[in-house]
Amino acid sequence: MPSLYMLYLKGRRHKTFWGVSIFVMVTILMYQQLHTNACERSQSVIRDWNIISVGDGEESQYNNFSLISDSFLASRRQFMKEEVRHVAFLKVHKTGSSTVTSIIQRFGWERRLNLILPNSSPNLISQNESITDTNILHINKEETFDMICNHVIYNRETFQKYLPEDTVYIGIVRDPFDQFVSSLYYYKYRWSVPYLARLPTTYSIKHLLENPNQYEPKVLQESFTKSRMSVDFGLPRELFYTTDRNTILPYLRKLRSEFKLVMIKEYFDESLVLLRRILNWNIRDILYIRKNTSKYVPMKSFRDRYLHKQHSFLDYCLYNFFVRIFWRQVRQQGEDFHAEVSYFRQMRHAVEDFCVDVEKNSAKRTKVFEAKENEFHSNIIVNSDYCELLALDEVEFSNRLKWRQFPHLRPFGNRKRINRKGWQ
Structure with a gap:
C-alpha cells in the first residue's frame, strides 16, 4: 500500500488510475476480512465428531442402539418436543x-x-x-x-x-x-x-x-x-x-x-x-x-x-x-435454519465416509461415530448396524419390515435368520 501511494504522488498525470487501484485493493482486503470472519462464525456451530473403538463388553450396547431405550427418548424429549x-x-x-x-x-x-x-x-x-x-x-x-x-x-x-x-x-x-x-x-x-x-x-x-x-x-x-x-x-x-x-x-x-x-x-x-x-x-x-x-x-x-x-x-x-x-x-x-442445513450436509458426508470405511474394512466394525449434543440435536451415535440400515434399498427394507410384521411370509431360506440381532 505505501509503495502504491508513492507511485501515485510521483505520477499525478495518472492519479485517476492510481486512485481506482487503491480503492480496489482496499475493497478486496475488507472483503477478505469479512469473509474470514463469516467462515469463523459458520464453523462455530460444528462440534466434535469422534470415531470411537469399543471393547467386546461395550459392543453389544452400541449395536443395540437402534432399539431406542426409554431413557434415551426421555432425555431427547427434554431437548425437543415429542417426536x-x-x-x-x-x-x-x-x-x-x-x-x-x-x-x-x-x-x-x-x-x-x-x-x-x-x-x-x-x-x-x-x-x-x-x-x-x-x-x-x-x-x-x-x-x-x-x-x-x-x-x-x-x-x-x-x-x-x-x-x-x-x-x-x-x-x-x-x-x-x-x-x-x-x-x-x-x-x-x-x-x-x-x-x-x-x-x-x-x-x-x-x-x-x-x-x-x-x-x-x-x-x-x-x-x-x-x-x-x-x-x-x-x-x-x-x-x-x-x-x-x-x-x-x-x-x-x-x-x-x-x-x-x-x-x-x-x-x-x-x-x-x-x-x-x-x-x-x-x-x-x-x-x-x-x-x-x-x-x-x-x-x-x-x-x-x-x-x-x-x-x-x-x-x-x-x-x-x-x-x-x-x-x-x-x-x-428463523435465522438458524440455513446453519442447520449446512451442519446436516457436513454430518451426512462424514457419516457416509465413516460407513464406507467400515464396509471396506471389517476390522473397523467395532468403531462408532459419535456426535455430541449441540444446538441442533441430542447425542448421536452411528455404528456398523446403523450403516447397514442406511445402505438398504427400499425393496430390501420393505422385505425386512414385512417379515418382521408378518413372520409367516418369510421365505423358508430366510427363516434361519429369525434370531438375528435386530430382527426380533
Missing part, C-alpha cells in the same frame, strides 16, 4: 422419493412401528389406485397402522380409513421436465415399459412429445410420463384436460390444507431439515445415502421443454404452487 410417529409419506415417482422412503422405513424399523405394506409386491401397493383391503397386508384388529411410504395413489378418505387421525401427511415434487426425463429413461431402459420401449433409442424425448397420441396410454394411471406427479397426488381426472388456473387452484389449495409439508427435490437437504423440524425428529433420523439414482445423458432441447409444458400442464401448476408454499415455510423457520 411424531404417525406419518403418511406420498411416494411420488422419480422425485427422490426412494431416499425419503428409506428414511421413513428406518425410523419405523427402529421404533417397531406398524407400516402399511403391499400385499403382492415388495415395494408397490398400487400404481393406479389408492389403498384397498386387497392391496395391503392386514395386522391384528387390536393393533393400528402408524406409517405408509410405498407407492400408492393419494386419496384422503382412504388414507384416513387406515391411519390414525393425528397422522402428518408429507409429499414431494420435482421440476416437471426433469421428473419426466427421469421417468422416461428409467421406465424405458430399466423396466422396459411397453409404450416407452417402442420409442426410438435416439431422441426419445422429442419423439414422445411430438407424437403423444401415438405413444401415451389412454388410461392416465398407466402413464409414467404425462403429469405423473398429479396422478400420484390423486387430482381429479378433469383437471388433466384444462389449462384454466381458476379451475385447478381450488384443488391445489385443498392439498395444501391436507399436507403438512411437500418437499422439493431440488432443495432436498433443506426439505429434510424442514421435515425433521415438523416431525420433531433427530438429525440422526434423516441421515441418508441416495437411493435409486441413475446416470444418463438425455438428448433434450429447449423446444422439448416448451412441448412438455403443454403435455403436462397440471404438473407445472402443482410444482410451482408447492415451491411457493415451501419457501414460505422456510422463511418462517
Whole structure:
C-alpha cells in the first residue's frame, strides 16, 4: 500500500488510475476480512465428531442402539418436543422419493412401528389406485397402522380409513421436465415399459412429445410420463384436460390444507431439515445415502421443454404452487435454519465416509461415530448396524419390515435368520 501511494504522488498525470487501484485493493482486503470472519462464525456451530473403538463388553450396547431405550427418548424429549410417529409419506415417482422412503422405513424399523405394506409386491401397493383391503397386508384388529411410504395413489378418505387421525401427511415434487426425463429413461431402459420401449433409442424425448397420441396410454394411471406427479397426488381426472388456473387452484389449495409439508427435490437437504423440524425428529433420523439414482445423458432441447409444458400442464401448476408454499415455510423457520442445513450436509458426508470405511474394512466394525449434543440435536451415535440400515434399498427394507410384521411370509431360506440381532 505505501509503495502504491508513492507511485501515485510521483505520477499525478495518472492519479485517476492510481486512485481506482487503491480503492480496489482496499475493497478486496475488507472483503477478505469479512469473509474470514463469516467462515469463523459458520464453523462455530460444528462440534466434535469422534470415531470411537469399543471393547467386546461395550459392543453389544452400541449395536443395540437402534432399539431406542426409554431413557434415551426421555432425555431427547427434554431437548425437543415429542417426536411424531404417525406419518403418511406420498411416494411420488422419480422425485427422490426412494431416499425419503428409506428414511421413513428406518425410523419405523427402529421404533417397531406398524407400516402399511403391499400385499403382492415388495415395494408397490398400487400404481393406479389408492389403498384397498386387497392391496395391503392386514395386522391384528387390536393393533393400528402408524406409517405408509410405498407407492400408492393419494386419496384422503382412504388414507384416513387406515391411519390414525393425528397422522402428518408429507409429499414431494420435482421440476416437471426433469421428473419426466427421469421417468422416461428409467421406465424405458430399466423396466422396459411397453409404450416407452417402442420409442426410438435416439431422441426419445422429442419423439414422445411430438407424437403423444401415438405413444401415451389412454388410461392416465398407466402413464409414467404425462403429469405423473398429479396422478400420484390423486387430482381429479378433469383437471388433466384444462389449462384454466381458476379451475385447478381450488384443488391445489385443498392439498395444501391436507399436507403438512411437500418437499422439493431440488432443495432436498433443506426439505429434510424442514421435515425433521415438523416431525420433531433427530438429525440422526434423516441421515441418508441416495437411493435409486441413475446416470444418463438425455438428448433434450429447449423446444422439448416448451412441448412438455403443454403435455403436462397440471404438473407445472402443482410444482410451482408447492415451491411457493415451501419457501414460505422456510422463511418462517428463523435465522438458524440455513446453519442447520449446512451442519446436516457436513454430518451426512462424514457419516457416509465413516460407513464406507467400515464396509471396506471389517476390522473397523467395532468403531462408532459419535456426535455430541449441540444446538441442533441430542447425542448421536452411528455404528456398523446403523450403516447397514442406511445402505438398504427400499425393496430390501420393505422385505425386512414385512417379515418382521408378518413372520409367516418369510421365505423358508430366510427363516434361519429369525434370531438375528435386530430382527426380533
